[in-house]
Amino acid sequence: MDELQKKIDERDGSPEPQDVLSSPFANAIMEEPLPRDFRFPTIKAYSGTTDPRAHLTWYRAAMMITEATDAILYRGFFATLDGQAHDWFGSLPAGSISTFADLTRQFLSHFATSIQRKKQIADLCDLKQGSSESLAEYLSKWKKEAMGVADFDGKSAMVIFRNNLRSGAFYQDLIRYPPRTYTDLMDKAARYADAEAAEKRKKEQEEGRGRKDKAPQEGRKAPRPHRREYAEGPRLNPTRYLTPLTQPVGTILAHAEDQGIVVFPKEECMKISAMGDPNKYCRFYRQKGHDTDECILLKR
Template structure:
């Protein structure tokens, strides 16, 4: 009576209460619990049996592929149906292992029952394969070689359901483009699918070899037609053809302004080319004079003959025409030029006309 009035406060009542609550909670099954029947579990393993390695199934891929691999491996060991059942659980992992653990006890007596339950639970992962009739529309494209088409055909044929080798022969023949191989298959119909694939492979290899040989011959032909370097037998160029010739100093076009003024204008126009190297300074050079064209001392800008020649070139190229002294222009004529004209030492009109027409002789 004393224990009945403890209202659960004693140690014994607390232990019984915890045990009862634990029995009602969803505890995992015993690790040794199995869904197989006693006959399946009682079957002994063959002597020296070693279970082959099989990639675990996680539930994400097609369950048919996993079953096919498992059957092929276990077939080599020669085990019976009971060992097939007990070995299958070792190839499961992740959610598939959880599924197997919750199967009811003694619910599986044969491997066929296990396969049916397995396929039913993971049916959502089955990849829907194409129908065999789809091969009827697998045509060879215009730019597709026989090798490429043969590879595409074999890949598609492996993925269809209920593949029929007898019906595949006319499918493959009709899908080919017109050509020597198609004509050969029409004239010599293949009796089996294996012979058809073998003949197609040999034709594809011959096609590749023929293409390689043709490219090789075309390359040799282009090499034979390549122009051979010949000795240059043209006559040597005369001095008259050695590029643009500058007029002699005494025949340079007279100018209306000093060369320093023309240099400023040409520099603003961006048509003057300053020398990259400096001239060698003579010991007799005047250090007080400075040439802005050469950017060094020794001579004056208006006395620079190199600048004078470049201005002459620019005038011949139709630049700086406003600085050319025309007949009747005396405002830029200095005493030296007047003296030369009086003395008759300046360039004659005929020489100047010849220079403009490009008719000067070597002596002139």
């Protein structure tokens, strides 16, 4: 370190002494040599924004695999810090740490605001089963939240779980036959959840078959009427969407009849409109009500 500082002074040409990194560890910790085959594990750096307890747990687990001595355990901790945590470590007084317990205590104390509060059993009281939430969905949500509760009390959890359920067969069963342990409660809830899901699938299958059975019957009950049975009859006024003809439609009908290329309706199939003129006659439909030249259906 002195040799490095000397080189820095010579390069800068400055007689002022530079800051030298001081260690907060006791001399006995710093004097222990690093094993030749030691490889420091890769650990995500801690910057002070997450739970410090989690970082300590990861660090100790990683160092435990390397079988490092206590001295190496202390000295390696600095290499896992970054940002605010790095600055905090550099501010520790020289020789102020002689055990890992000292390091842990000061580390947790400084970053106490980043420690996540553990859930309490009372927090589960707000975990209600939704109005449209299945028992399987609620059970999955409950287990996920219950795993994070500190000092979990099974007896209290049983009461809270039952009170948070919607009314129904499962709730009534818990009232009549209360389980003895929390494990029994979870097993019973799982069985009811499976039965509820099977019942839902069964209903969906039955409803699907019912819809298929009804579809043909509905078709027979309300057959689509034939075009010629419409009650309004032919329109008497021509529309602008028809292609203009060079000859009256009656003349064209007569020519088509001579050529044998027209098929006349076999019977009167168009009802006479209330607005029809009984003095007019259509040779195509062979009925009164409109003139042949006015027959829109014949034009089409």
